[in-house]
Amino acid sequence: MRGLLQFTMDLFEGLGSEFAPQPPAPPKRAKKPKPPMLPPAAVAPSTPPSPLTQEDRDAPPAVPLSDTLTLANFVHPQATREVVLGSARVAYEFKRGKRKTIGFLVGAEGLSVRAPRWVALRDVDAAIREKADWILRKLTETQQRHARVEATRIDWKDGAEFPFMGEPVVIQLDPKHGFASVGGTLDAAEGDGPRTLRLAVAQNAEPSQIRDAAQAWLMRQARRLFIERLDHFAPRLGVSWQKLSLSNAATRWGSASADGSIRLNWRLIHFGLPVIDYVVAHELAHLRVMDHSHRFWETVESVVPDYDVLRQKLKDEAVPRWS
Ligand SMILES: [Zn+2]
Incomplete structure (x- = not known):
């Protein structure tokens, strides 16, 4: 839990305001359609294509399914979306809400992403890619910490x-x-x-x-x-x-x-x-x-x-x- 709090603080120190894409002027009359609910099957393939950045062009081609097991895997238990960052597959929890910026939180369970209702999914993906280094570093640190804690689990018996x-x-x-x-x-x-x-x-x-x-x-x-x-x-x-x-x-x-x-x-x-x-x-x-x-x-x-x-x-x- 301390870890979680720490990361939250890191997040707000580093990203809070930096990550505020300007809202597109909402149409005055037309009622905005609700973003479609993401069924569990929407993991991965639903990610809309985002404009190629230099990073994307330099990135290796899509990884064949048979090779995905060699990727580092970070799966949030409530994940509904997924992204490949470098050599890691990151399945994250995604929620929309009343907020002005896209927020990232790396906790014990994995990555959670919060976005305002009006932000397009491709912009969410772009924001994630832009913060890929930070996200992967925090996910790795959290996983290592979790492994250390697990290693200290006491087996209560004679000789413990x-x-x-x-x-x-x-x-x-x-x-x-x-x-x-x-x-x-x-x-x-x-x-x-x-x-x-x-x-x-x-x-x-x-x-x-x-x-x-x-x-x-x-x-x-x-x-x-x-x-x-x-x-x-x-x-x-x-x-x-x-x-x-x-x-x-x-x-x-x-x-x-x-x-x-x-x-x-x-x-x-x-x-x-x-x-x-x-x-x-x-x-x-x-x-x-x-x-x-x-x-x-x-x-x-x-x-x-x-x-x-x-x-x-x-x-x-x-x-x-x-x-
Ligand atoms: Zn004190």
Whole structure:
């Protein structure tokens, strides 16, 4: 989701106004016919020919069907139209609506194109070709990110591994051990191998039980650590925080309210301490400056000098999927 938001912002920074083809003066009397609905069969072949640009003339001839499997494939699940951009086939979701410009959005599902009702399909295609580099770059980035996230999907069983404070931890099911109320114990590191988290869960437990036990343990660690780091940074920033809540939000790492309440996503516990510290300091800094102005970032920098690198790390690193 963060990715989606990012791309939306990229889009509006780069394209928003640039992409406003002038509307042809609409006929005054004749009621404009509605654009035909595009049935699913309208994928690909319905694309009307557009005037040849230099790019088109340089482009390789139409690819025979048998070769299309070698093309990179980006298919939006709600795709109704399709275009070949360079060596990629892009099936995209297309919607018309009350808007003044053609808009592109690359999200987790693929490319969505929005167009005003009066824009001809060939102009939509021309706009897509003009932005082909941007679209393909974003589609590729999104696909790679998705692959990274998928690779971090945890298979919840004895021996499952996940990052804890930036280091790998391996789960060992250990129902006989008395864990009191803690539900798990993290063994001290032995040599170079990952540390072992022993969970009080039966060997034949369902994956969801193992996941829940691991999550409960992680949330406990997160709360303990976050409080410690809040208490570390608050006096350095000259603020006092009142209340910590752990969040589970899919799209945000933290938030702060003027009354001193701090919300932090428990999944931050997957990251190394420097990244956690950056988020903690970021939210505490909001108790002084409630926006993202220059003064805000100076405040963050005063306690986390390399916040820029850590902020990027938070964006780039894929955290495990819990669903
Ligand atoms: Zn902020």
